[in-house]
Amino acid sequence: MDSDGECSSPTASAAGLLHLFGPPLPQPESLEEKLRRVSEENRRLASALDAILAADRSKPRRALATSPPAQQGNAPLTHAAVGVTAEPRPRLRTVRARAEPADADANHLKDGYQWRKYGQKVTRDNPYPRAYFRCAYAPSCPVKKKVQRSADDNLMLVATYEGEHNHEQRAQSEYVNDASTSQQQHQAGSSSSRPCSIISINSLGRTITLGLADQRQPGSSSNAEAVVVGEIVTPELRKVLVDELVSLLKNDSEFIESLASAVADRVMERIPAARHIF
């Protein structure tokens, strides 16, 4: 995904050169409009999800404790909006992710850990079976997860993690843990020196924010309009969302045009310095 973080792609440069010899470029407002529209769409989805979760919480629960409402007091609004359930006492985390079409009939949610399935059960309020997994990396690791398809959307996988890993994850860093990793995650999301996209994770490491950094004014924060995408705890989930975002934006000629304009502006900024050479 890091490959999407480079601004200086040949395409962008070409667009910038075209702009040099072309008519006045379209105003960058279109890019901001685009962001606003995505934000608005995200807000609509978030509120819909919130309604679903609110209905879900109103149902009686037994083994799966729900988070006390008061706990959300100091949490950012986006947490509730994207349906993050951050249980304080038993370490329960709920992750919702859209399943790949290829895995349409599988109940697997890849998250970088190795899991061993030890049971499956059809629950009362969901026609889809719930699969029970234990961490298979270390026998003593107490972490369990439950994966079940959403009753509303069978392409949506809902995974509930319980407990914390008491071992290192070799292949990748710990993605499902707390604030201690948020800094690394931030770095990982913007490994390039000049990232076009911003991927940040909040203090709890449970909400990812995807945004488009306006490179025209590096020092300016006014353009940092972020799009909160949802709860991300695994690289695969991040990749799914980023891929989806990239695919959406790639097919949007308006966005491409705006992006080209923004890159052109950057090139224009550097041209005067280059003129001294000639």
Place this chain on the structure above:
DNA sequence: CGTTTTTGACCAGCGC
């Protein structure tokens, strides 16, 4: 043949 998955049985908690 070792490991993983499947699946029916069993157990515990909760509400009535």
Place this chain on the structure above:
DNA sequence: GCGCTGGTCAAAAACG
């Protein structure tokens, strides 16, 4: 106490 439900166990089957 009984029934319902979610969670776990463990033997059998499947797989590489």
